Amino acid sequence: MPTKSNRPFDHTFWLCLVAAAAWAVPGGGHFLIGQRRHAYVFFAAIVFTFLIGLYIGSIGIVDPVGAKPWYLAQILTSPVIGWIGQIAQKGDYPVYGRPQDYGQIYTALAGLMNLLCILNAVYRAYSGIGETIGQEEEHG
Amino acid sequence: MAEGFPMLLAGFFAPVEIGTTPLSLLWMFPLLLSIAVVYKATRLRVLFWKQFVLEVLVLFLTLSGFMILAGMVLNLLVWLITS
Numbered sequence: 001m002p003t004k005s006n007r008p009f010d011h012t013f014w015l016c017l018v019a020a021a022a023w024a025v026p027g028g029g030h031f032l033i034g035q036r037r038h039a040y041v042f043f044a045a046i047v048f049t050f051l052i053g054l055y056i057g058s059i060g061i062v063d064p065v066g067a068k069p070w071y072l073a074q075i076l077t078s079p080v081i082g083w084i085g086q087i088a089q090k091g092d093y094p095v096y097g098r099p100q101d102y103g104q105i106y107t108a109l110a111g112l113m114n115l116l117c118i119l120n121a122v123y124r125a126y127s128g129i130g131e132t133i134g135q136e137e138e139h140g
Numbered sequence: 141m142a143e144g145f146p147m148l149l150a151g152f153f154a155p156v157e158i159g160t161t162p163l164s165l166l167w168m169f170p171l172l173l174s175i176a177v178v179y180k181a182t183r184l185r186v187l188f189w190k191q192f193v194l195e196v197l198v199l200f201l202t203l204s205g206f207m208i209l210a211g212m213v214l215n216l217l218v219w220l221i222t223s
Contacts, residue, residue, distance in 0.1 A: 034165055037187040041177060047172040056167070058155045072188075099155035109171060113178045120182045129185060 018032055019127040022118040024079060033129075042117045050077050050110035059102020060093030070104045076111035076118075106107025168207060176200040 022029025027042035176199040
């Protein structure tokens with residue numbers, strides 16, 4: 001893992017890279033800074049939450065047109081959600097009642113939890129937490 | 141087993157039936173568990189599995205207890221207002 005001193009690129013670029021990785025794959029930012037256990041936990045928890053929501057409400061709950069506020073929270077989970085939204089727009093997937101509410105709550109919360117993980121990963125990368133305890137963590 | 145996977149996949153294309161019964165409130169517990177897991181993981185600088193599981197369990201029980209209490213208080217309020 002590159003540390004501040006031997007990193008071949010600028011620190012700001014590194015922070016942006018961590019944020020992008022954390023958004024692309026839940027837990028990706030923590031994986032990049034060497035906090036592997038955190039990464040596995042975040043990935044499992046966020047993907048599990050999102051999939052439960054999708055299972056409850058069907059993929060029709062990812063609606064970039066009819067349910068924009070929910071979609072804004074859902075897309076924070078990963079850019080892949082944009083692709084799911086495209087599929088949902090093309091097909092005619094039934095969405096109604098309580099399953100829709102529950103599904104939207106689950107998927108939107110998965111996105112908001114990933115936002116927390118993105119901020120946490122960037123903060124850890126900024127303060128060098130992953131660098132100082134990353135090795136120690138591997139043996140813990 | 142062979143039928144299980146397509147059935148599971150098909151589940152993503154049609155909503156699950158959730159009735160308007162008190163049992164439907166049980167759906168909040170998986171969500172509370174994920175919130176507890178993610179929140180605790182962000183709080184711990186170093187993640188030791190045993191300590192982590194214990195802390196998640198405590199937070200999950202606290203959140204669940206609070207939600208049940210909030211539900212009871214709201215039900216009581218509605219009962220007082222409507223009776």
